[in-house]
Amino acid sequence: MYAAERQQWLLNRTREAGRLDVAVTAEELDVSAETIRRDLDALERQGLLRRVHGGAIPADLLGFEPGISARDSVAAQEKERIAKAALEELDGATTVLLDAGTTTARLAALLPTDRELTVVTNALPIASMLAARPNITLLMLGGRVRGTTMATVDEWALDVLGDLTADVAFLGTNGFSAERGLTTPDRAEAAAKKAMLGAARRAVVLADSAKHGADQFVRFGRLDQVDALITDTGLTPDTAAALSAAGPRVVRA
Known part of the structure; x- marks a missing residue:
């Protein structure tokens, strides 16, 4: 085994x-x-x-949820491969939603410098990373900041997302499965992720394979709402096929 x-x-x-x-x-x-x-x-x-x-x-x-510093060191190589594969999903997009998360933050660091992009994010670390980039128009969602994930949540974030239509959204998740879809421990953060799903023409989920089957407290989306799920080769081909049958194109980076 x-x-x-x-x-x-x-x-x-x-x-x-x-x-x-x-x-x-x-x-x-x-x-x-x-x-x-x-x-x-x-x-x-x-x-x-x-x-x-x-x-x-x-x-x-115990309602346990690790902070971003603890999560960033987990599956670091896999997250880097996932982020690089996610660049292919930009596909001419000019407006991008970036969810909070350690894998989406790696994608943010890899965003191209030779084209104009408008990036909307609810993640303070991502906003700090992109703020000085001359080719990026950065829009930071307001709201309450969750100290665990450094993400903005609640009405101020949701109200803005309700009026947006972005070309593509890149989302993280704490758990994914064919049975339960996309899940996360916190209700407020789930609401923000759900709003991002609804605000994008295309949705791409970035999640390392250890999150498969790790269903969490709150579901924020179904797999058939996702265009692509990018994970790593720790996910078996058979499992990838089963997930793909539920909706998204599955990429094993």
């Missing part, structure tokens, strides 16, 4: 049972306890579960 497969198995087992014991699981999978601990640590950094003494419990039992 590959590490990604084992971690998905651990995540599913934790959610099914409500708790996972390191020693018992190591014996069941015939691996060392240290291997299981490393896997659980990796899943906690992604906000998918919470470590407790001797094992782990589902993250949503």
Whole structure:
């Protein structure tokens, strides 16, 4: 069993049972306890579960959501490949919506410098990154700032998005699956993401493969509302085909 497969198995087992014991699981999978601990640590950094003494419990039992500094170091190489692949989805667009997130921030850093773009974002880190770019007209959505993700949310952001039509929106997600679509832990942030989906002619979701099956508290979109889902090769071809059948073109970067 590959590490990604084992971690998905651990995540599913934790959610099914409500708790996972390191020693018992190591014996069941015939691996060392240290291997299981490393896997659980990796899943906690992604906000998918919470470590407790001797094992782990589902993250949503504690309302746990990691901050952007913790999430940025997780799956860094995969996020970089996803961001580079996402550049192909610009496809002549001149108006772009950029959702808050560590993968969308990597895309922001790669935006072309040889063409004029209007970028609308609710992410303070992305706005700070793009503010001095001479070829970019930057529009920052207002609203309450969530300290966890540094994203603006609530009515001030939603009111503006309701009046926009952008060429393409690039969105992040905390979880995706054929069954539950696109999900995130926070209701206010889900509302902002849903508004971005509705404000764009094309929607592209950027999500590393560890987020597959990691369904969160609030659904903000269906897969058939998405034109492309860009992930990494940790997602199996069979799973990619099943997701594609639900709506989006799936790219494994």
